[in-house]
Amino acid sequence: MTAKLSLRDVAVRRGPREVLRVPELDVREGELLAVLGPNGAGKTTLVQCLALLERPAEGEVRFEGEPVAGRELALRRRMAAVFQESLLLNRSVESNVGLGLTLRGMPASERVGRVAHWLARFDVAALAKRSAKRLSGGEAQRVSLARAFALEPEVLLLDEPFSALDQPTREALIEQLADVLQETRITTVFVTHHRDEAARLADRVAVLVNGRLRQVGPTDEVFTTPADETVAAYVGVEVAAAGRVVDETDGLVVLEVGDREVEVIAHGFTAGEALLCLRAEDVVLSPSGLEVPGSARNHLQAVVRRIVTSGAEVRVELDAGFPLVASITRRSLEDMGLAVGCSVVASFKATAAHLIARGRDRIDA
């Protein structure tokens, strides 16, 4: 399948500094690709290149496999973009939503229906006649989304569209966007530094750090098997400890960590050093001395070192011979009567753990 939009050997510089280098990136037809990374990673620059708003110093952007050079305006008119700021013009809401259509020369008779449909789709039909300067942040961003969708674009580029919004508004809008995208199947690039947004929406994730793509793959894969420590940090995988591979049989690796041994399903690890990674929610705690139920292969005696509560979630930091973090509910915390200094058994499946080869993380953040 040809990619809808792709970058080849792209480099962007700001003065002497190279802010983006992407040897290859494909946005596939109909997919939602999330670009995840910290602030200043070059995410916006990447979107600017994809949106044909910035010409890279090197390399090329391709639309359906063909270089874009010379037909930027025509191609921009097949795409739409929403940025972090809603950037509405000082005129009515409906005039803003119809703006892109006006620019394409669509007659008013046709435009009116299209605008009304998308205003309603994002729950802002009642604001149609209002001045766009008199909207709340959430309303303005809904209008901005309606303005982009009204174009019925082939490619949609979303650059942190929810970052400036408060949490409840953000969550409501993400759900609404997810529904609309599900319906329309528009090829979408969604840039964010919130991993929950990426996890919720994306088919594939590209992790961008310091202007370089560290890992590109299906969302599940990136979230469970990060390629290196930086990616691990970005997708919320805790790097527990460094260990030494002591045995490997049919993909079941035995890793010696301190004076403990853990079993991990991993490929390509036969010897040498490796980092053990675990998601905090994959670590299960049970009181010491009890029979541990379930299929987990790893059971480690541990001592509670610290308990951090945030909302209904509790982060329990453990010493299991190496530092380990478990995420449990407040309810379980109370049921087990956990407190700092308590002994517990920490369990995790061999499939839940993930290994990263040491030294893969050369270009550090």
Next chain:
Amino acid sequence: MDLIWDGVGEAFRILATGDRDVWEIALRSLLVSGSATGLALIIGILAGAALAFRRFPGRNLAVTLVNTGMGLPPVVVGLVVAILLWRSGPLGDLNLIYSPAAMVIAQTVIAAPLVTAFTVAALGSLPPRLRPQLYALGASRLQMLWLVLVEARLPLLAAIMAGFGAAVSEVGASIMVGGNLKGETRVLTTSVVQEVSRGEFAPAIALSIILLVLIFLVNLVLTSVQQHERSL
């Protein structure tokens, strides 16, 4: 004090009786300075947009020149335009010296830097990401320029006021390139200078009142447009 009160009284008599000369002079002022403002707007807005949006070597120097241009002495402008348009000068063949067109040129040179500087400031007050957003919505270069100018329309009205104010108040250059010829190039300011030099204060006061009212009316219209927009 009598001099002043007699003058003011006489002035109102001239205004009330509708002295043809006075009104003709006022109309010419409006036409010459209005045209100059129009030209200055075209030049100033394009130059201002280039300075606000483009990054090029020498941009800082260009901005400094524009700012210097805001304080350009009208006498110097008059001198340069007069030399250029003089019968034996480089543009002498155009036969423009001592014509309203020459005055329009001089006033345009005076007003354009003001309009440019106001345009740079007005466009600079827009969100920096607005232009990429407009391009992303499918705007061509011209469409983008039009949209940002419309978006900056309120601060741009200040450019019109400043430009017109500078053009219509200007006197030195107008005399030098226009010559204050009765019925041809005599405008409010040049006429005031002449009347005062002859000791005729009453007509000078009448003309000055018209000049002030003219500037007031233009600003009144523009300001009410501005306020109306702002309250929407």
